[in-house]
Amino acid sequence: MPRIVGKLTIYNCIQELRHDKNITQQDLADAVDVTRATIIALEKGSYNPSLELAFRLAKFFETDIEEIFYERGSRRE
Amino acid sequence: MNKIIRLIQTYLMFGFPFVMICMVWETIYTENKILKDATTLTRTLWDALGWNLMLWFAVLIIFLVMLVAVPSVREKTLRRLANLKDRDEREEYITGKASRAAYISTLSLMIFFLFFSIFSFNIYRVPQTEAINGKHLFASISIGFNLLDKPAVENYSKKEVLFKSKNFSLSTSAIILILLGWQLLIFNLTARKERLK
Numbered sequence: 001m002p003r004i005v006g007k008l009t010i011y012n013c014i015q016e017l018r019h020d021k022n023i024t025q026q027d028l029a030d031a032v033d034v035t036r037a038t039i040i041a042l043e044k045g046s047y048n049p050s051l052e053l054a055f056r057l058a059k060f061f062e063t064d065i066e067e068i069f070y071e072r073g074s075r076r077e
Numbered sequence: 078m079n080k081i082i083r084l085i086q087t088y089l090m091f092g093f094p095f096v097m098i099c100m101v102w103e104t105i106y107t108e109n110k111i112l113k114d115a116t117t118l119t120r121t122l123w124d125a126l127g128w129n130l131m132l133w134f135a136v137l138i139i140f141l142v143m144l145v146a147v148p149s150v151r152e153k154t155l156r157r158l159a160n161l162k163d164r165d166e167r168e169e170y171i172t173g174k175a176s177r178a179a180y181i182s183t184l185s186l187m188i189f190f191l192f193f194s195i196f197s198f199n200i201y202r203v204p205q206t207e208a209i210n211g212k213h214l215f216a217s218i219s220i221g222f223n224l225l226d227k228p229a230v231e232n233y234s235k236k237e238v239l240f241k242s243k244n245f246s247l248s249t250s251a252i253i254l255i256l257l258g259w260q261l262l263i264f265n266l267t268a269r270k271e272r273l274k
Binding site for chain 2: 033034035037038041046047049050052053
């Protein structure tokens with residue numbers, strides 16, 4: 001059984017998706033029920049969301065979680 | 078219950094200035110001076126302030142007991158003092174990190190205080206008649222734990238104590254105040270650091 005050890009660096013494209021939708025950070029924060037500071041932290045990559053918030057973001061952007069969150073080099077095109 | 082708590086909090090907050098006025102008035106002029114040749118208005122005002130002082134302290138005691146015993150009161154009252162913000166999951170995460178840091182650092186501070194309270198270091202000088210091998214300057218290190226503070230025991234030895242570490246022991250209220258301040262400081266500093274990440 002493979003062991004996955006060490007810290008995984010997770011990237012996201014929330015900022016791009018938000019720009020595509022043409023909405024503000026506050027709009028997105030209100031939509032997924034978090035504060036604007038959380039959206040800023042997510043876009044900066046300084047905070048990894050919970051699975052629940054990740055699902056909420058995916059639902060909001062009408063896409064899969066893997067389309068939003070990915071490891072470097074593993075993003076689906 | 079909520080209404081009662083709000084009423085108590087409001088009374089404690091707005092009654093405090095009158096408690097201070099009463100205390101300052103009593104400190105500047107003694108009660109005898111205030112009541113001597115006092116007009117009816119002064120006497121009434123003094124009586125009202127005195128009753129307020131007694132009631133305020135009684136309410137304060139009830140409030141402090143509620144703070145310890147009732148979790149909802151604790152949550153509502155101390156949330157602002159502790160600067161807790163749990164509006165979303167990230168803030169809960171920050172609170173968790175800051176609580177951990179505050180807990181660990183307070184634990185280390187308490188271990189230090191415990192060591193400081195049981196450790197004793199003394200330097201003393203004995204008279205020439207009690208000198209051992211011509212030496213009359215001594216240092217002693219000891220560790221002792223007592224569950225209760227013992228009354229000071231008269232020392233019949235003629236030795237002159239030059240330095241005694243127990244002379245620098247902090248009072249109970251000072252230790253509690255330091256722990257309180259330390260916990261608030263570490264919690265807020267860590268939370269701030271996490272928020273700015």
